[in-house]
Amino acid sequence: xxxxxxxxxxxxxxxxxxxxxxxxxxxxxxxxxxxxxxxxxxxxxxxxxxxxxxxxxxxxxxxxxxxxxxxxxxxxxxxxxxxxxxxxxxxxxxxxxxxxxxxxxxxxxxxxxxxxxxxxxxxxxxxxxxxxxxxxxxxxxxxxxxxxxxxxxxxxxxxxxxxxxxxxxxxxxxxxxxxxxxxxxxxxxxxxxxxxxxxxxxxxxxxxxxxxxxxxxxxxxxxxxxxxxxxxxxxxxxxxxxxxxxxxxxxxxxxxxxxxxxxxxxxxxxxxxxxxxxxxxxxxxxxxxxxxxxxxxxxxxxxxxxxxxxxxxxxxxxxxxxxxx
Ligand SMILES: C[S@@+](CC[C@H](N)C(=O)[O-])C[C@H]1O[C@@H](n2cnc3c(N)ncnc32)[C@H](O)[C@@H]1O
Numbered sequence: 088x089x090x091x092x093x094x095x096x097x098x099x100x101x102x103x104x105x106x107x108x109x110x111x112x113x114x115x116x117x118x119x120x121x122x123x124x125x126x127x128x129x130x131x132x133x134x135x136x137x138x139x140x141x142x143x144x145x146x147x148x149x150x151x152x153x154x155x156x157x158x159x160x161x162x163x164x165x166x167x168x169x170x171x172x173x174x175x176x177x178x179x180x181x182x183x184x185x186x187x188x189x190x191x192x193x194x195x196x197x198x199x200x201x202x203x204x205x206x207x208x209x210x211x212x213x214x215x216x217x218x219x220x221x222x223x224x225x226x227x228x229x230x231x232x233x234x235x236x237x238x239x240x241x242x243x244x245x246x247x248x249x250x251x252x253x254x255x256x257x258x259x260x261x262x263x264x265x266x267x268x269x270x271x272x273x274x275x276x277x278x279x280x281x282x283x284x285x286x287x288x289x290x291x292x293x294x295x296x297x298x299x300x301x302x303x304x305x306x307x308x309x310x311x312x313x314x315x316x317x318x319x320x321x322x323x324x325x326x327x328x329x330x331x332x333x334x335x336x337x338x339x340x341x342x343x344x345x346x347x348x349x350x351x352x353x354x355x356x357x358x359x360x361x362x363x364x365x366x367x368x369x370x371x372x373x374x375x376x377x378x379x380x381x382x383x384x385x386x387x388x389x390x391x392x393x394x395x396x397x398x399x400x401x402x403x404x405x406x407x408x409x410x411x412x
Contacts, residue, residue: 107164107210110137111398112339115385116202119337119405122146126199129190129329130154131183131322134208136165142202143172153195154178155186157231157313161208180232184322187329197331204339205319207231207309209397219309221284221301227277229312239308240278248272258316258344259307263291267304280305306342319345323352327376330408335380337405346384346402353379353406377406 110116116138122128122145130139133154143152154169154176156162162180169176179189183203190198207219211231215223218239229239243251252268255261270290277283284301291300310316330336340346355361356377360369384402392399 107213108135108137108208109395109397110134110141111204111395111401112385112387112391112403113138113141115387115403116204116337116339117141117145119380119385119403120200120202120335122150122200124149126150127195127197128152129183129186129198129201129326131186131201131203131326132156132205133165133178134158134161134204135210136168138202138204139165139176140168142200143169143175149175151175151195152177153186153189153193153198155181155183155189157182157235158208158211159232159234160214161210164210182318182322183326184318186322187325190329197329197334199331199334201326201330201334201336202339203319203322203326203337205315205345206341215280218280219305221280221299221305224279224281227280227283227308229309231313237312239312240276242308242311243271243283244276244278254311255304255307257307258310259303259305260343261303261307263294266290310344316344316348319348320352323349327356327408332408332410334408335405336377336408337403339401339403341400341402346404349404350384353377353404357406374410376408376410378409380405380407 122142124146128142130152133139133156139152139154154165162178166178177193181189211217212220215225218225218228227240230236248268252264255267256264267287267290270286274286287301287304293300338349340349357375357379359375360371361373362369362371381404384404387398387401
């Protein structure tokens, strides 16, 4: 666990000075995607469009980009920001899980590069009514798309104590999950972010000097509310199918749970045999379709972390498609 973002707070700087979210590992993403004119790009987590803008600038005059996000507010900002690229951009409200269907619908077949910059944006954290941050008073919503599905408040007010504890333990890696779940069930209904944060603060000793006691629980509720880990696991094989041979996929993750899924997927798909090591003869017929380009994940520099503390836990992994599959 290392997602330290739940306090919120965006930092100005270049690029994206005038936008409420500073793209993380910006230059590193552009270097690894190496955009060129004439190619098709997919940004599956468009956010405020910072990375997308960089890709479109670097792939002028004829690079085209499909940008997806679940969040209508993010899409409105990105639309405005990318207006100047005219018909080189298509923007849709959708989960990256369904990128293959949208690519088919717009007749793009396969793309040359894919970017996923996972998780929550600074602007989502800074909008009190979204309920992502324990520092602002707001309804405990936490949905990336506030029009669909159950909110975090629905989860914490309806789930059994055991199910809640499991979520907080599994997705927040919170060792006091049972204690927190018991306190939540005792105080229900809980509808606001500050009520929940205060309850956790009362319930837990301050056991980590640099982390608010509610950080892990907020991360867990956000992941559960949006079924984030399921989305990544389901999307990766489909996204690689949508990638042209020689194409690249880059994923930025912000905590160990999502990074593990990406790392294991890349490792598995870069091996010709995935039989158990003790098996003497290969029977799996598995064929490698990826080459991992980042043996170790790329991390932000000290300079970036200083300018944008939210980047602190970011890890970028990049792989290249080697086959026609
Ligand atoms: C860290 S931000 C991306 C920031 C963006 N790269 C930029 O430069 O502004 C992550 C975005 O992913 C979106 N998101 C999360 N899960 C998603 C999903 N399954 N499909 C599409 N977008 C998703 C969030 O709504 C959020 O806007």
